[in-house]
Amino acid sequence: MDDREIVGPITRQRRVTLSNTRRGSLKNLNELNGRLNEKSDRAGKTKRKAQESQAENANEKNKRNGRGDKMSCHTLQESLLSSSSEFSNYRGILNWCVVMLVLSNARLFLENLLRYGILVDPIQIISLFLKDPYSWPAACLVIVCNVFIVVALYVERQLAKGSISEQFGMFIHFLNLSIILCFPMATVLCLPSITPVGASFALGVYTIVLLKLYSYKDVNKWCRERRQVRARSLSRSLSCPSSPTISSSSQTHVSYPGNLSLRDLYYFVFAPTLCYELNFPRSPRIRMGFLLRRLFEMLLLTQLLVGLIQQWMVPVIQSSMKPLQEMDYSRMVERLLRLAVPNHLIWLIFFYCFFHSSMNFMAEVLQFGDREFYRDWWNSETITYFWQNWNIPVHKWCLRHFYKPMLRRGGSKWASQSAVFFLSAFFHEYLVSVPLRMFRLWAFMGMMAQLPLAFFVGRYLRGNYGNAAVWMSLIIGQPIAVLMYVHDYYVLHYQELPQTTGL
Numbered sequence: 001m002d003d004r005e006i007v008g009p010i011t012r013q014r015r016v017t018l019s020n021t022r023r024g025s026l027k028n029l030n031e032l033n034g035r036l037n038e039k040s041d042r043a044g045k046t047k048r049k050a051q052e053s054q055a056e057n058a059n060e061k062n063k064r065n066g067r068g069d070k071m072s073c074h075t076l077q078e079s080l081l082s083s084s085s086e087f088s089n090y091r092g093i094l095n096w097c098v099v100m101l102v103l104s105n106a107r108l109f110l111e112n113l114l115r116y117g118i119l120v121d122p123i124q125i126i127s128l129f130l131k132d133p134y135s136w137p138a139a140c141l142v143i144v145c146n147v148f149i150v151v152a153l154y155v156e157r158q159l160a161k162g163s164i165s166e167q168f169g170m171f172i173h174f175l176n177l178s179i180i181l182c183f184p185m186a187t188v189l190c191l192p193s194i195t196p197v198g199a200s201f202a203l204g205v206y207t208i209v210l211l212k213l214y215s216y217k218d219v220n221k222w223c224r225e226r227r228q229v230r231a232r233s234l235s236r237s238l239s240c241p242s243s244p245t246i247s248s249s250s251q252t253h254v255s256y257p258g259n260l261s262l263r264d265l266y267y268f269v270f271a272p273t274l275c276y277e278l279n280f281p282r283s284p285r286i287r288m289g290f291l292l293r294r295l296f297e298m299l300l301l302t303q304l305l306v307g308l309i310q311q312w313m314v315p316v317i318q319s320s321m322k323p324l325q326e327m328d329y330s331r332m333v334e335r336l337l338r339l340a341v342p343n344h345l346i347w348l349i350f351f352y353c354f355f356h357s358s359m360n361f362m363a364e365v366l367q368f369g370d371r372e373f374y375r376d377w378w379n380s381e382t383i384t385y386f387w388q389n390w391n392i393p394v395h396k397w398c399l400r401h402f403y404k405p406m407l408r409r410g411g412s413k414w415a416s417q418s419a420v421f422f423l424s425a426f427f428h429e430y431l432v433s434v435p436l437r438m439f440r441l442w443a444f445m446g447m448m449a450q451l452p453l454a455f456f457v458g459r460y461l462r463g464n465y466g467n468a469a470v471w472m473s474l475i476i477g478q479p480i481a482v483l484m485y486v487h488d489y490y491v492l493h494y495q496e497l498p499q500t501t502g503l
């Protein structure tokens with residue numbers, strides 16, 4: 001008997017044993033699979049089920065390999081990039097996107113440096129705020145705004161005491177709010193020494209104060225209404241915000257009219273919210289590490305923003321003036337796309353710097369507990385979702401003081417939403433047109449265009465397509481508005497357009 005004859009039956013026997021074992025283990029695995037699948041079905045988590053079966057397939061494969069069975073190496077499975085494979089780990093692709101983004105931007109950065117040299121000039125920032133170092137009109141305007149804050153408090157105190165009627169109090173409040181809206185506008189338009197940047201800062205502060213005082217007026221009015229209801233019904237159960245109570249966190253609770261103090265009002269004025277409350281949620285202590293991190297981010301990102309604007313955005317805008325004036329469409333589109341990148345980057349940095357760093361910094365200093373300044377707007381699949389989630393302080397104010405009151409008065413949902421967007425469009429235009437001292441309605445139209453855009457995206461685009469549409473509207477929409485304003489500003493203020501390098 002030669003070796004092959006001895007080895008042959010042994011090998012066959014081993015194969016039979018192995019295949020029996022495999023069948024057995026497969027049977028066990030199938031049973032396990034069945035049991036696991038039943039469990040998954042009960043839980044209703046189909047995704048988990050797919051992952052488990054994938055893992056089992058892999059296990060099965062490993063076991064087979066371990067036993068040296070090389071006869072079958074295929075299993076029933078989908079390619080990873082097929083949607084039916086339910087594969088969802090694209091972390092590597094995301095990293096690739098980041099690497100590509102960094103590389104392409106590094107190229108743009110180098111190209112920009114080679115073409116324009118270093119344009120960053122920190123001294124120039126001061127001249128953006130001040131024309132004359134001895135005249136600080138924007139700062140003076142901001143200081144004057146305290147008068148209106150004190151007037152609102154005085155009116156509320158008189159209303160609480162019953163010294164003035166509700167109607168008269170409301171009249172004074174609306175007069176005060178109208179002056180807050182018109183006074184800075186008139187000052188900016190009449191005072192040539194105020195720069196556009198200084199003016200937009202002052203107007204921004206006034207707009208925030210306006211929205212805050214409106215909320216202050218509303219909440220105190222609601223408190224008086226509750227007090228009256230309580231007085232009429234003589235019921236303790238309705239005394240909710242008006243009766244002194246001690247919270248579980250043993251922090252003293254303020255009750256109406258005990259809240260009508262300068263300290264309480266100024267806490268609200270500086271707090272990172274537009275909606276007034278008698279008792280804001282408070283964080284237990286100030287975390288120094290957190291505070292310093294936010295401060296560092298604020299300083300660093302502000303410098304980065306200014307540097308990017310000077311080095312990247314301004315040259316692109318300047319080189320876009322000629323094609324815009326000559327209505328050279330292909331060049332216009334090229335310049336628009338060129339501007340879209342720095343503009344979007346600057347907007348993202350601004351978002352982080354303002355909504356994360358600055359607001360958290362203020363909240364930490366004031367131990368203000370509610371840190372929801374933004375939600376996951378970057379996942380927006382509809383325009384509506386974006387506006388509900390990107391600027392939470394404004395959205396909350398719109399809902400609480402404008403949208404819901406309109407709905408309660410019988411307004412339809414569509415009319416109320418349109419009214420909110422109209423108001424928002426008005427303030428966007430106010431904050432851009434007044435500092436630039438020209439009324440072109442680009443910002444107003446941009447905001448109002450959100451309504452049809454929201455309808456279109458909500459109706460025709462879903463999932464990733466919807467998300468891409470939201471990103472497109474942000475990336476392309478903003479530079480269009482920027483170019484329009486800058487072009488009109490140049491045409492209005494400079495007889496000769498700046499000599500551009502062409503490309």
Ligand SMILES: CC(C)(COP(=O)(O)OP(=O)(O)OC[C@H]1O[C@@H](n2cnc3c(N)ncnc32)[C@H](O)[C@@H]1OP(=O)(O)O)[C@@H](O)C(=O)NCCC(=O)NCCS
Pocket residue numbers: 384387388391394395396398399403404407408413416417420421424
């Ligand atoms: C217009 C706007 C307020 C709509 O918000 P929305 O969340 O889509 O509105 P919805 O219709 O879903 O309703 C929101 C709330 O109103 C309530 N509501 C709906 N109908 C109601 C009615 N008839 N009566 C009372 N409340 C009602 C809902 O229950 C919901 O309450 P909740 O927030 O407590 O859950 C929002 O899109 C917005 O804020 N837009 C402007 C944003 C903006 O300009 N930001 C500027 C950033 S720079």
